[in-house]
Amino acid sequence: MRVQVLTIFPELFGPFLATSLVGRAIEKGLLDVRVHDLREFSEDRHRSVDDEPYGGGGGMVMMAPPWIRAVRTLSEAPGGEQRPWRILMSPQGARLDEPRVRELAARRDLILMCGRYEGIDERVRQTVVDEEVSIGDYVLSGGELPAMVLIEAVSRQVPGVVKLADSVEQDSFRNGLLDYPHYTRPPMVEGLEVPEVLLSGNHAAIRRWREEQALRATREKRPDLLARAGSGGAAATES
Numbered sequence: 459m460r461v462q463v464l465t466i467f468p469e470l471f472g473p474f475l476a477t478s479l480v481g482r483a484i485e486k487g488l489l490d491v492r493v494h495d496l497r498e499f500s501e502d503r504h505r506s507v508d509d510e511p512y513g514g515g516g517g518m519v520m521m522a523p524p525w526i527r528a529v530r531t532l533s534e535a536p537g538g539e540q541r542p543w544r545i546l547m548s549p550q551g552a553r554l555d556e557p558r559v560r561e562l563a564a565r566r567d568l569i570l571m572c573g574r575y576e577g578i579d580e581r582v583r584q585t586v587v588d589e590e591v592s593i594g595d596y597v598l599s600g601g602e603l604p605a606m607v608l609i610e611a612v613s614r615q616v617p618g619v620v621k622l623a624d625s626v627e628q629d630s631f632r633n634g635l636l637d638y639p640h641y642t643r644p645p646m647v648e649g650l651e652v653p654e655v656l657l658s659g660n661h662a663a664i665r666r667w668r669e670e671q672a673l674r675a676t677r678e679k680r681p682d683l684l685a686r687a688g689s690g691g692a693a694a695t696e697s
């Protein structure tokens with residue numbers, strides 16, 4: 459899976475790409491992430507990427523030419539391969555969820571455009587964006603953290619990245635339900651014991667208990683997911 463990122467703050471990505479699951483995926487060659495500085499695609503000697511808004515008003519607007527030049531350059535696919543799917547991280551996009559993460563992972567070649575929230579010239583959207591993606595209904599100062607969220611979520615779907623194939627299968631949302639509770643040593647914490655069934659060695663009973671607990675957690679914490687499942691929504695149909 460290849461991900462190319464465009465940002466004016468490439469340094470934000472360093473430790474994220476070197477650590478934990480994403481770091482290991484890159485090390486193993488399962489994931490290829492390249493972070494590009496948008497300023498490299500500016501054409502003036504100050505490397506500017508923003509300017510005052512037409513029509514007045516506060517804040518600067520990111521200019522279209524550096525974005526268009528950058529995305530076109532990164533889109534050049536060797537040997538006539540399909541060009542990358544171009545995503546603008548934006549609170550105006552469709553909200554990311556697990557089914558969408560799986561669809562994006564299947565594309566295998568992404569460009570993530572991290573705008574700063576003050577604004578980006580509308581003609582960027584009109585010319586070099588396939589899709590806008592939001593990570594939630596709140597506004598961040600830029601698309602860098604959302605891009606990291608997307609990278610981590612899609613990389614979990616790349617075969618071999620998560621060690622136990624099982625643990626992706628059993629992740630919250632995989633079957634439209636939240637995860638069941640987990641326990642490890644010590645057996646007693648603050649007077650709270652580990653549920654006995656988990657010590658029983660009876661694997662069928664353990665599986666049943668986990669299914670019940672997942673359903674219960676979903677009912678208590680996210681009843682909207684069950685409502686969606688009941689109405690045949692995405693959560694129900696994904697297996």
Ligand code: ADE
Binds near residue numbers: 549591594595
């Ligand atoms: N940029 C600023 N806020 C964002 C959000 N909520 N999702 C994606 N990109 C963003």
